[in-house]
Amino acid sequence: MTKEQLFDAIGGAEENYIRDAGEEKRRKSPWAKWAALAACLVLVVGAVLALELSEKMPAQAGPAALEYNGVKYLQSGSERYSTVLSELPEGYSFAGTMMYGEQGERSFYTNPEESLWVYVYCTVYSNNSYQPPKMAYVRFVDARLRNAEMICYEGRLYIGMMTTNIWHSEEADVEQALYDALEAEFDLAFEGAAPEGFVCLGEVEYTGPDTIPNGALAGNIKAVVWVHPDRPELLLKETYSHTYKEPGKLEQHHEGFEVFALYTGPLA
Amino acid sequence: MEDEKIIELYWQRQEGAITVTEEKYGPYCTAIADRILHSVRDTEECVNDTWLAAWNAMPPHRPSILSAFLGKLTRNLAFNRYARNRAEKRGGGEIELVLDELAEVVSGSEDVQGELERRELVREINAFLQALDVKKRNLFLQRYWYAHSVGDIAARWGMKETTVSMALHRLRRDLQQHLTERGFAL
Structure with a gap:
């Protein structure tokens, strides 16, 4: 396949995605939180009306969603096979049905011991594009955990600054002041060697996608972690970064770090 | 209107x-x-x-x-x-850079792509986009659909260019994995 064929195929992206990406998106200013608080007073008045209208609106774009016991679940963002199963995992039982896009009504299964995941029995497409679709159990994950990159170190939970929901939700999982301070000091990621005082802890014990890691040094991503003994508010994860030095010149590779901030969200 | x-x-x-x-x-x-x-x-x-x-x-x-x-x-x-x-x-212009980045995902072999294969590729690209969170999806499309410069995207999101480049690199890698796992000969 050529790069031109890939560029051409990306041109076939769904139109709602194109529209959303084409709209201006800017980071929230610190004032946004207070403005939102004030706006809430107005929104309460309109909430009842909006609720009635929402049933007439077309389905939202994005991953399939399910609400159960007051928790919003989204189809797992992980591309790993473990999120699509041919057999229902032990401990799960039928809990109800949901509307699953064009597939219509589908059954979902819950486990009282594992509230972070729900499985939906639905049609999935094979990894081999020449194989026919089949029915399987697809993992849905607590929306607050979906795509969150987390590391646990000495009982404290950290989340990748690139994956926090601080930009998109009022239910922030990192203290705004901490986020701002770390962003000012390091940005969300940076190139080069580790800053002075940071020491390498080694590789985390991998707990798998869509999990909340727990242990002396564990992560739901594979990572080599660095820590500063006097700074419990952050961790650094080794990574690679790319830059463009000048137009037309290919990328140059540098080793660098992604910043993980102390997690203070509801899943801690 | x-x-x-x-x-x-x-x-x-x-x-x-x-x-x-x-x-x-x-x-x-x-x-x-x-x-x-x-x-x-x-x-x-x-x-x-x-x-x-x-x-x-x-x-x-x-x-x-x-x-x-x-x-x-x-x-x-x-x-x-x-x-x-x-x-x-x-x-010339930004598109050259965008294509250079996409060259990382594919082999560059000049295989003939029929309309059926293209449709399947488009479908899988949309499945890949659907699985992303909104921010990553927008970053990907601003670069590879709209061909915005990395600098423009960084300014739009209040991020540094290196951070945007890193995020795009990860998205390209994920796209490559997504397509490879689904049997596409890249």
């Missing part, structure tokens, strides 16, 4: 449809074409071709999102023109 009314003008075959489309979406389509073609003259011609293509498409087509529909037409026409220009050793 609201999009539904504009579309209705096309369906009624009223030539004023093109004028109001140009007024409302001219800058949007011009920006898309310019980032690919990097030439005032080519961009103007490409956008004019877009209006003609829209006129020919509606009816029978009735787009659900007019802006994205026009954007797609513009992008396709601009990319075709870019390919012609490149064969004539003209062109």
Whole structure:
């Protein structure tokens, strides 16, 4: 396949995605939180009306969603096979049905011991594009955990600054002041060697996608972690970064770090 | 004028449809074409071709999102023109960088791609995009659909360019994995 064929195929992206990406998106200013608080007073008045209208609106774009016991679940963002199963995992039982896009009504299964995941029995497409679709159990994950990159170190939970929901939700999982301070000091990621005082802890014990890691040094991503003994508010994860030095010149590779901030969200 | 009314003008075959489309979406389509073609003259011609293509498409087509529909037409026409220009050793701009980045995902082999294979590829790209969170999806499309520069995207999101580059690198890697796992010969 050529790069031109890939560029051409990306041109076939769904139109709602194109529209959303084409709209201006800017980071929230610190004032946004207070403005939102004030706006809430107005929104309460309109909430009842909006609720009635929402049933007439077309389905939202994005991953399939399910609400159960007051928790919003989204189809797992992980591309790993473990999120699509041919057999229902032990401990799960039928809990109800949901509307699953064009597939219509589908059954979902819950486990009282594992509230972070729900499985939906639905049609999935094979990894081999020449194989026919089949029915399987697809993992849905607590929306607050979906795509969150987390590391646990000495009982404290950290989340990748690139994956926090601080930009998109009022239910922030990192203290705004901490986020701002770390962003000012390091940005969300940076190139080069580790800053002075940071020491390498080694590789985390991998707990798998869509999990909340727990242990002396564990992560739901594979990572080599660095820590500063006097700074419990952050961790650094080794990574690679790319830059463009000048137009037309290919990328140059540098080793660098992604910043993980102390997690203070509801899943801690 | 609201999009539904504009579309209705096309369906009624009223030539004023093109004028109001140009007024409302001219800058949007011009920006898309310019980032690919990097030439005032080519961009103007490409956008004019877009209006003609829209006129020919509606009816029978009735787009659900007019802006994205026009954007797609513009992008396709601009990319075709870019390919012609490149064969004539003209062109350049941001699109060269975008294609260089996408070259990381594919082998570059000149295999023949039929319409069926293209449709399957498009479907899987949409599945990949659906699985992303909104921010990552927008970053990906701003770079690889709209061909915005890394600097523009960084300014738009209040991020550093290196952070955007890193995020894009990870997205390209994930796309490659997604397509490989689904049997695409990249």
